[in-house]
Amino acid sequence: MQIKTYTANSMKDILSQIKSELGSDAVILSKREIADKSFGLAAKPLIEVTAAVDYDAGAHGHKTKTDELPEFPKLPAHNSLQPDSLSNEIIELKEMMKELIAHTGVTLHSGNPLRKKLLSLGIRPNLVDLVLSKLGQGAGAHSVKDLLSKIIRTERPIHNKVWAFVGTTGVGKTTTIAKIAARCVLNENKKAGLITLDTYRIGAIDQGRIYAKILNIPFLSVTTAAEFRTALAKLESMDLILVDTVGRSPLCRDYVPQLKEYLGGINPCTFLLMPVATRDTEMDTITRSFSELNIDRMIFTKVDEAIHSGSVITHNLLYRIPISFLTTGQRVPEDIEEASASTIVERCLGDMS
Ligand SMILES: Nc1nc2c(ncn2[C@@H]2O[C@H](COP(=O)(O)OP(=O)(O)O)[C@@H](O)[C@H]2O)c(=O)[nH]1
Ligand SMILES: [Mg+2]
Known part of the structure; x- marks a missing residue:
């Protein structure tokens, strides 16, 4: 599979580039208008198109045709919901943090240039003070990195199908x-299959369908919890079933409960995805809202777009949800890496000296 993004003034130019570089089998994954920053405000918008071409259909048999996707009978809905524990843990952790700061001799290092630097990277002040107090007077950047590498939690995904x-x-x-x-x-x-939970029936499934087609893996879109269970049964022979969800604001009252209805009783490894550049307080709200789903792992996305990545450290120290992956760009499949504490520290504090 090859995926490339093209930018030009006209669709005609882009299509001819796609045709000459990717060939006539290429499919368009997305198209949007973007501002041309090079010539100021009067500039005409540019068109940005992401296109893809099948990597090697021959090695994995014939391509799946969209209209060959199977339909599924409806089953009665299951409604086995998991108790939520994460939100309690979060509250406890926050209380612990407050206690630590109040009673364990944490001192403010307001004049310390290292403190200023850590704050400028987006790490929360109370955590910066905690780390600096732990390290004592005269601590340098190296010892901060060392300590953080020891306490940042990263883990591979849980071994669930x-x-x-x-x-x-x-x-x-x-x-x-x-x-x-x-x-x-x-x-x-390995054999992988994709299911999209289109809880709101907004038809936002094309992107997943196209990726599945390119990879020649099964793709199913479901609109009820019962259909979801049937789809899981259909994909039983797969080594891994990846479940996409059509995102909405977690602040929409029925969004998380609906997801819970789908995922409850299945006990998947649940990943919460969060762009690194998300505002600190917003990260809090989102994490709390999704905590009802028992989040097992974090994936921090768009590392490449963030100016400062200290929020990853803040989030990890506060919520202690292990990080499994970081995504570093739009290219599929290249721009993803398994998270490790040392790479996170390097990415977040790399230029600190
Ligand atoms: N710069 C950058 N863009 C990304 C990354 N991951 C995804 N994107 C882009 O973000 C946009 C939304 O991604 P999408 O997968 O559709 O998000 P979804 O709505 O959560 O499914 C697309 O234009 C992606 O190419 C990343 O790691 N870095
Ligand atoms: Mg999507």
Whole structure:
């Protein structure tokens, strides 16, 4: 599979570039207008198109045709909901943090240039003070990095067949799923399938369908919890079932309960995706809203777009949800890496001296 993004003034130019570089089998994944920053405000918008072409249909049999996708009978809905524990843990952790700051000799290091630097990277003041107090007077950048590398939690995904990806709209769920599916199929030679939960029946499934088609893996879109269970049964022979969700604001009252209805009782490895550049307080609200789903792992996305990445450290120290992956760009499947504490520290504090 090859995926490329093209930018030009006209669709005609883009199409001829796509045709000459990717060939006539290429499909268009997305098209949008973007501002041309090079010539000031009067500039005409540019068109940006992402196109893809099948990597090697021959090696994996024939391509799946969209109109060959099977239909599924409806089953009675299951309604086994998981108790939520994460929100309690979060409250406890926050209380613990407050206690620590209040009673364990944490001192403010207001004049310390290292403190200023850590704050400028987006790490929360109370955590910066906690770290600096732990290290004592005269601590340098190196010892901060060392300490953080020891306490940042990263872990591989849980060994479950079903992986569910949740998060607000546009955070990179579908793209990240495509990256993981491609790696699974191409590098590990495993069988993967994709299910999209289109809870709001808004038909936002084309992108996932196209990725699945390119990878020649099964793709199913479901609009009820009962259809979801039937789809899971259909994909039983797969090594990994990746579940995409059509994101909405977690503040929409019925969004998380609906997802819970789908995922309850299945016990997937649930990933919460969050762009690194998300505002600190927004990260809090989103994490709390999704905590009802028992989030197992974090995936921080769009690392490449963030100016400062200290929010990743803040989030990890506060919520202690292990990070499994970082995504570093739009390219599928290249722009994803398994998270490790040392790479996170390097990415977040790399230029600190
Ligand atoms: N710069 C950058 N863009 C990304 C990354 N991951 C996804 N995107 C882009 O973010 C946009 C939304 O991604 P999508 O997967 O559709 O988000 P979803 O709504 O959560 O499924 C698309 O234009 C993606 O190409 C990343 O790691 N870096
Ligand atoms: Mg999507």
